[in-house]
Amino acid sequence: MEKINDSQSDWVHLDVMDGSFVPEITFGSKFVADIRGCSALPFDTHLMIDHPERMIEGFAQAGSDWISFHLEAAVHAHRVIQQIRSYGKKAGISIVPSTPVHALLPMLGELDLILIMTVNPGYGGQAMLDFCVDKIRWLDEIRREQGHRYLISVDGGVNNDTVDVVRNAGVDIAVAGSAFFQAADPQALVSRFKYGRAES
Secondary structure, eight states, rough: OOOHHHTTTTTTEEEEEBSSSSOOOOOOHHHHHGGGGGOOSHHHEESSSSSSGGTHHHHHHHSSSSSEEGGGGOOOOHHHHHHHHTTTOOOEEOOTTTSSSGGGGGGGGSSEEEEEEOTTOSSSSOOOGGGGGGHHHHHHHHHHOOOOOEEEEEESSOTTTTTHHHHHHSSSSOSSSSHHHTOSSSHHHHHHHHSSOOOO
């Protein structure tokens, strides 16, 4: 956590995996509660789990500030958005590469965050799937045309070589896992992501 705190990152992105919706298992709400005191940064909790409605309360109480769930994992997605909001948290939704972005259309006005996965979730270090960038462009265009306020986030294969592509497409938040933790200078990487250059 110290590396993140020192890097000038704007928030902490936490990937929660259940071994069902995605192959791997990471951690639950107790872990979030345990590390909440280690950083003053907002916690952006990304639930890659089946039946997210069962876990919203726990992660909200653990200290998550933003909670995103997968459209593919929730039958009643609009209800889950309302559930997140009922705890005073920012509500986000995510889609995997195979889900068409137009499936989000009925909910755009209800969302604080839309997370576009540019890899198939479950494993770090994958290469970005280029066709997913068109989803970002569409969301940015619709946002400007219709006056929505959601932020567009991207996760998967974002690094020094791809960050300009997603930035130019209209993304607001670039999530980095492998690129950040493997960087020789994480603060320079964050500056590159945020400003298009490393700090001099």
